[in-house]
Each structure stands twice: as C-alpha cells, then as structure tokens.
Amino acid sequence: MKLNPGQNEAVKFISGPCLVLAGAGSGKTGVICQKVAYLIEKCDYKARNIAAVTFTNKAARELKERIKRMLGKDLTRGLTVSTFHSLGLDIVRREIKILGYKPGFTLFDDQDSLALLKELSHEELDGDKDLLSKLQGMISNWKNDLLLPDAVIKMATDADTALYAELYGRYQQHMKAYNALDFDDLILIPTLLLKNYEEVRTRWRNKIRYMLVDEYQDTNVAQYLWLRLLASYHKNICCVGDDDQSIYSFRNSLGHKGMRRLQKLLDAQLLLLNVNYRSHAEVLGLASKLIDQNTNRIAK
Numbered sequence: 001m002k003l004n005p006g007q008n009e010a011v012k013f014i015s016g017p018c019l020v021l022a023g024a025g026s027g028k029t030g031v032i033c034q035k036v037a038y039l040i041e042k043c044d045y046k047a048r049n050i051a052a053v054t055f056t057n058k059a060a061r062e063l064k065e066r067i068k069r070m071l072g073k074d075l076t077r078g079l080t081v082s083t084f085h086s087l088g089l090d091i092v093r094r095e096i097k098i099l100g101y102k103p104g105f106t107l108f109d110d111q112d113s114l115a116l117l118k119e120l121s122h123e124e125l126d127g128d129k130d131l132l133s134k135l136q137g138m139i140s141n142w143k144n145d146l147l148l149p150d151a152v153i154k155m156a157t158d159a160d161t162a163l164y165a166e167l168y169g170r171y172q173q174h175m176k177a178y179n180a181l182d183f184d185d186l187i188l189i190p191t192l193l194l195k196n197y198e199e200v201r202t203r204w205r206n207k208i209r210y211m212l213v214d215e216y217q218d219t220n221v222a223q224y225l226w227l228r229l230l231a232s233y234h235k236n237i238c239c240v241g242d243d244d245q246s247i248y249s250f251r252n253s254l255g256h257k258g259m260r261r262l263q264k265l266l267d268a269q270l271l272l273l274n275v276n277y278r279s280h281a282e283v284l285g286l287a288s289k290l291i292d293q294n295t296n297r298i299a300k
Contacts, residue, residue: 018238210238213237
C-alpha cells in the first residue's frame with residue numbers, strides 16, 4: 001500500500017498519544033494495518049504487546065486477516081485484534097479471582113437479561129413489555145456511564161427513576177448469585193477493575209504496550225476511561241475515527257466530546273487523513289457544506 005503524506009505521518013507517529021481524524025474513504029483501515037506492521041518490523045514491538053480494538057466482530061476479523069496477510073503468522077502470533085467486548089471478556093476471565101466470581105461464569109444475552117428482569121419486576125411492572133424494555137435500556141446506559149445501583153439510587157429525582165434504580169440493584173444481586181454477567185458487564189467490570197486495582201492496571205499495562213482504536217468516535221464513558229487508564233502510563237495509543245460519522249449518541253457514545261477529551265487529558269497529537277479515495281468532488285463538496293453547519297465538530 002502506497003501511503004500519501006497524511007497516512008505516512010499517521011503510521012510513523014509513535015512518540016506519544018495520537019488522534020487520527022479519518023474521513024470516509026480516507027484509507028483508515030489500511031493505516032491501522034500499516035501501523036501495526038511498522039510497530040513490529042521497525043520499532044521492536046512484540047505482537048503480543050499490541051492490541052487493536054474495534055466495535056464489531058466483522059471489522060475485527062477483517063482487520064486481523066489483513067494484518068496477517070501483510071506480516072505472516074509468525075510475526076503476528078499473540079497479536080490482539082478484537083472488539084472491546086471480546087477484550088473485556090478476556091480481562092474478566094483472567095481476573096476472575098479478584099471479582100469474587102467462580103470460574104465458568106455464565107454470560108447472559110439480551111433475552112436472558114430480559115427474562116430475569118421480568119421475573120424480578122413482576123409486582124412492579126407486571127410484565128409490561130414497553131416498561132421492561134425501558135428498564136433494560138436504562139440499566140445498559142447506567143452501566144456504560146459507570147454508574148452502579150447505589151449511585152443511581154442516590155441520584156434519582158423522581159419515583160420512576162427510583163423504582164428502576166431499585167430494580168437495577170435487585171438485578172445485579174441476582175446476577176452475582178447466578179455467577180452471571182451480561183454484555184454491558186464486559187465493559188463495566190474491566191473498567192472498574194483497572195480503576196480500582198493497581199495490580200490489575202500494572203498487569204494489563206505491561207501486557208498491552210501499544211493500543212490502537214478504530215471508530216473511536218463510538219466510544220462511551222466506560223470505554224474512554226478504560227483506554228485512558230491503560231494509556232496514561234505508557235502513553236502509547238493511537239485512536240482513529242471521525243466525529244462526523246458519530247451515529248451512536250443514543251447508546252451514549254461520546255462523539256466529538258471523547259475526541260476533545262483525548263486531546264486535552266492525554267495531550268494527543270492531532271493528525272488528519274483528508275484525502276478521499278471513495279467519492280467524487282461534487283459529492284464531497286455538498287457533504288462538506290452540510291457538515292460545516294455543525295459547530296461542535298473538530299474542523300478538518
């Protein structure tokens with residue numbers, strides 16, 4: 001892959017945290033692959049000490065396959081390319097003793113969680129599907145904002161929220177009794193482990209010495225703190241994304257706020273991939289005029 005000047009700078013910048021703003025069609029996946037290759041072949045990083053995370057299993061598989069085609073199996077042995085949730089599951093499994101869970105815990109899917117919530121709230125919600133869906137969504141949002149039941153109960157300002165907070169606490173107690181975790185726990189628990197236990201932070205900072213993050217604009221509060229806890233020591237992190245493509249605010253993603261936090265708190269270098277290889281100039285011109293109306297975005 002021949003790199004343009006912006007791509008070349010993004011690949012070779014390793015002197016601290018960097019935020020790569022990559023518009024649609026700018027070759028960001030290729031840049032991530034090239035950066036992993038550069039770290040291994042030119043910078044003496046071991047594959048086992050590099051982690052690249054993204055948001056879907058499909059994206060993680062494609063990224064891993066491209067890197068393997070570039071470097072071969074030997075040089076990529078031990079490389080972590082996964083979703084946040086898969087890496088979170090790995091952390092939970094390795095730190096199971098600290099958590100107080102028994103080995104062989106159960107992972108609940110959305111239907112399992114909904115069934116348990118229905119059982120626990122029978123008297124209050126009487127199996128109402130809309131209310132149960134609302135409760136499940138609120139619990140998910142609270143977990144993604146790193147809010148545990150006690151904190152939510154104290155924050156509640158109305159009767160409905162107080163009720164849902166109480167049911168949240170009831171749900172968490174039963175999940176622990178069942179030796180079970182849900183999907184959101186795979187982000188919440190690793191983040192709390194890294195935040196509250198110095199030995200866990202040290203262990204994972206020693207394992208992951210360089211982290212790359214794709215689609216960074218989609219990170220939420222818990223994921224952002226997780227990355228910061230790992231990166232604040234080595235400061236070896238490269239986040240690639242585009243706040244113009246942030247579409248998951250309804251899932252509490254931080255969008256441009258997360259990018260500005262990274263810049264401010266980690267003093268991340270801002271790099272741009274602004275050559276588009278996918279669209280015609282007319283399309284880009286019209287899109288730019290529309291997007292420029294968003295005064296909160298980072299100028300590109």
